[in-house]
Amino acid sequence: MNLVKLSYSYIRKRPFGTSLNVLILALGIATIIVLLLVSERMQDNLTRNAEGIDLVVGAKGSPLQLILSALYHIDAPTGNISIGEAEVIMQDPVVEQAIPLALGDTYRGLRIVGTTHAYPNHFGGNTERGRLWESDLEATVGAVAAREARLDVDSTFYSAHGLGAGGGVHDEHPITVVGVLAETGTILDRLLLTSIETIWDVHGIDDEESHAHEGEDHAGDPISNDDGHDDHEHEEEIASSQSTGRSPGPPGTDSQAPEREYTAILIQYTSPLAALAFPRFISTETNLQAAVPAFETARLFDLLGVGFDAVRIFGFILVLVAILSVFVALLNALKDRRYDLAIMRTLGASRGKLMAHVLLEGLLLAGMGTVLGLLLGHIAAAGIGSAVEQAQGLALSGFGFIREEFIIVALALGAGLLAAIIPAIQAYRTDVASTLASG
Amino acid sequence: MLQVPRFAGNQGEEHLVIGLSGSGKSTLLHAMAGLLKPTEGTVNIAGQDLARLSVNELDRFRGRTIGIVFQQMHLVPTLTVRDNLLLAQYMAGLRHRPGRVAEVLGSLDVEDKQDAYPSQLSYGQMQRIGIARAVMNEPQLILADEPTASLDDLRSQKVLELLTHQAEVHGATLVIASHDQRVKRRFEKQLVLNDVASDQGLDHRDAKTP
Numbered sequence: 001m002n003l004v005k006l007s008y009s010y011i012r013k014r015p016f017g018t019s020l021n022v023l024i025l026a027l028g029i030a031t032i033i034v035l036l037l038v039s040e041r042m043q044d045n046l047t048r049n050a051e052g053i054d055l056v057v058g059a060k061g062s063p064l065q066l067i068l069s070a071l072y073h074i075d076a077p078t079g080n081i082s083i084g085e086a087e088v089i090m091q092d093p094v095v096e097q098a099i100p101l102a103l104g105d106t107y108r109g110l111r112i113v114g115t116t117h118a119y120p121n122h123f124g125g126n127t128e129r130g131r132l133w134e135s136d137l138e139a140t141v142g143a144v145a146a147r148e149a150r151l152d153v154d155s156t157f158y159s160a161h162g163l164g165a166g167g168g169v170h171d172e173h174p175i176t177v178v179g180v181l182a183e184t185g186t187i188l189d190r191l192l193l194t195s196i197e198t199i200w201d202v203h204g205i206d207d208e209e210s211h212a213h214e215g216e217d218h219a220g221d222p223i224s225n226d227d228g229h230d231d232h233e234h235e236e237e238i239a240s241s242q243s244t245g246r247s248p249g250p251p252g253t254d255s256q257a258p259e260r261e262y263t264a265i266l267i268q269y270t271s272p273l274a275a276l277a278f279p280r281f282i283s284t285e286t287n288l289q290a291a292v293p294a295f296e297t298a299r300l301f302d303l304l305g306v307g308f309d310a311v312r313i314f315g316f317i318l319v320l321v322a323i324l325s326v327f328v329a330l331l332n333a334l335k336d337r338r339y340d341l342a343i344m345r346t347l348g349a350s351r352g353k354l355m356a357h358v359l360l361e362g363l364l365l366a367g368m369g370t371v372l373g374l375l376l377g378h379i380a381a382a383g384i385g386s387a388v389e390q391a392q393g394l395a396l397s398g399f400g401f402i403r404e405e406f407i408i409v410a411l412a413l414g415a416g417l418l419a420a421i422i423p424a425i426q427a428y429r430t431d432v433a434s435t436l437a438s439g
Numbered sequence: 440m441l442q443v444p445r446f447a448g449n450q451g452e453e454h455l456v457i458g459l460s461g462s463g464k465s466t467l468l469h470a471m472a473g474l475l476k477p478t479e480g481t482v483n484i485a486g487q488d489l490a491r492l493s494v495n496e497l498d499r500f501r502g503r504t505i506g507i508v509f510q511q512m513h514l515v516p517t518l519t520v521r522d523n524l525l526l527a528q529y530m531a532g533l534r535h536r537p538g539r540v541a542e543v544l545g546s547l548d549v550e551d552k553q554d555a556y557p558s559q560l561s562y563g564q565m566q567r568i569g570i571a572r573a574v575m576n577e578p579q580l581i582l583a584d585e586p587t588a589s590l591d592d593l594r595s596q597k598v599l600e601l602l603t604h605q606a607e608v609h610g611a612t613l614v615i616a617s618h619d620q621r622v623k624r625r626f627e628k629q630l631v632l633n634d635v636a637s638d639q640g641l642d643h644r645d646a647k648t649p
Contacts, residue, residue, distance in 0.1 A: 013516070
């Protein structure tokens, strides 16, 4: 016999009230936990994938879209930029490192990124098997991408145009996997990396010959290619003009020479001072757009913040209601138990022991709600994680605890004690003689 | 104001406090248990002046030295009979002795009720468990407040037998407060409270139970 057993026996004897208390508290805590986990994962992902990147340069459009597409590979790219313009920026003395990216193709929903070795090196991607790509039509794939698409060294794949399903398949240019990267915990894990030349090849852009293609503007696709020998229509795409892979286009047509293009450039400054003038220089002196990751992600969180705040407030209201219901439950329960408490005093219990007994009851209720809430929260996070992961690579899992959760647990238990404090004081003050006389 | 003259007894004696309802029997018992403080005079139980004990010491002393039997048993409804008895040990801060439960229940012929909840007991069984709880910690003084009220002749007889038997077994002093005339015949040593007194105060001169 001990106080925990005694308090628990009373809790168990009112199963409905207890379940309700525990459930409300659990829902409140689960809501807060899910929110914490999601925002923590997001923030973590956003910072990790932007580490060391001071500026993203790309085609004009929404700066947030540029950041999302070039850094996080979530949104569609804003468009392409000519190498000529890009070179000017990449050669600028304030630029320590410039990583060019060519985006727009996918394989089984995984994004193909044409880039240089600087890209995996920057994000700490080391090959686990095989090597980095060297020549054209070679690819090195991220750990998660390899797993999901069942790719390994020596397997081949065809890139598909566009980001969604239904894009045309570049079926004349099989790309061979030459290496798989070790898991990094960054977006790198979910990408298929290849050379920029490979992207150009796949789209039939060639250094020597230029295939002009009637200068259509390919807005509004991706549309599936009509058949084998014709054009893929490209939207946010490497080549502004394209032709079928090395199909006999009218050689030397002088209308519009297809240009070799980048989609975006990731830039690291030589000095933080560059942040003062360089972005302004790009937006005023060139036809390009510069976006600062830190600023854009902060803006993103501001946008999401309203929703987050609403959900958080909802969670805290649930917890508050739960605590009130625990308070009322204890107060009512105590009314029926005045005699029990008086008897315990006659059995030798001190007033402190009775107070501890009631506090413990509040603590037990809060504890049960908290444990259930943690469980529900993590299950929900895992559920959301598996859905979101496919769409956005948030890599949210139900496993692992974060520091804020311990604060929530402490707060919930503290609130349980708080709810029990007035009933506990009443228990402490039980007047044994008059209670017994009235019983 | 309840005024009680010197009321003393020796260890192992049986006393009856008799009087009409409202004459202060319960008040006297509560004072003897240290649940009420006399406005004047002293209470000595087992050689201990209760006034000299702090609130917590008094609780502890009460748990270990005094067993109280109530008219309504008020067992803790959420605990089994066994746990109700162990609760007495726990609350008095005594070592756990699960063997004592069977021993006490055995001496009251309700050994088979260990795992029953109070709601599953008959009134008579409940009364035995109430007595069992009072003697669980081998008290030196057993106080019984109206133990026979609302019982028929046979049952009241039986309860008194159980109480005196248990007091004998434990060598405890037994003090029964009752307005029940049937009880009167059984006890030689009687304190009659006839003044109609309020429970507001208590003047308890030299109430002594060794």
